[in-house]
Amino acid sequence: MEIKIAVTALSALAHEGRLEVFRMLVQAGGDGLPAGEIAKRLGVPPNTLSANLNVLSHAALIGSRREGRSIIYTASYDRMAGLLGFLMEDCCQGASEICVPLAEVVNRAACCAAENKAVQS
Amino acid sequence: MEIKIAVTALSALAHEGRLEVFRMLVQAGGDGLPAGEIAKRLGVPPNTLSANLNVLSHAALIGSRREGRSIIYTASYDRMAGLLGFLMEDCCQGASEICVPLAEVVNRAACCAAENKAVQS
């Protein structure tokens, strides 16, 4: 990932309202959520939410599809993985006492990856 | 991690100059780098760098220690792990086809964790 793209993604996430939206969509999985439902859950005016969804979209952190009158937003797990990978790239000069715990935290946070993986010291 | 802390960390990283500094320190490992060396490598005036190091410090993404006339900055891998974990928390409703690739990207990016771990389908 190029650094300017990473900065765009981080800027999009560096806002309490947008971060809440993004996490909500990450937790929602592939089905996503309609804009109205997101606005209702967060209690923000629909135009304000729309502006924020637009920022996340431009950063390619979320995608959308129309379904009837609703527009359904979904997290882009690809872009998310790219961003996390960029931050950890070539980390810590081979110091496994740093990297291993770092990777473990990430594995535990993922809802199911941890169950499918095991550490072999 | 509380959301306001995450926003502070993301805001600190959402700036090309600061993101370069942070990645440089992540890649530098536990020894860290003196402020002057960072400024020299990035070609930024020392007072501008100092302001940016201050932002990263306040977000607890980096720490510092004095060594003679130099101040050595180091990445805080703990805070970094907390932030990445926060972003992935409870992701994707148990959809392992999403989580597993996400965790793998992270594991591969870490310089050495990947070598110490194995996927057990």
Next chain:
DNA sequence: GCCATACTTCTAATATCGTAGAAATATGGA
């Protein structure tokens, strides 16, 4: 066609951030 629903775009006022010059502080060496 008409109306309600679901969202978005336009706009402008307010607030916050980023930058680097100049001056200040801390350390080490002669």
Next chain:
DNA sequence: TCCATATTTCTACGATATTAGAAGTATGGC
């Protein structure tokens, strides 16, 4: 003590982001 080095703090200007009111667009049901 005096000077050079390393870095920070003070400052103020210009640039950018955030917000929500009002108006506009798209869809579906009758």
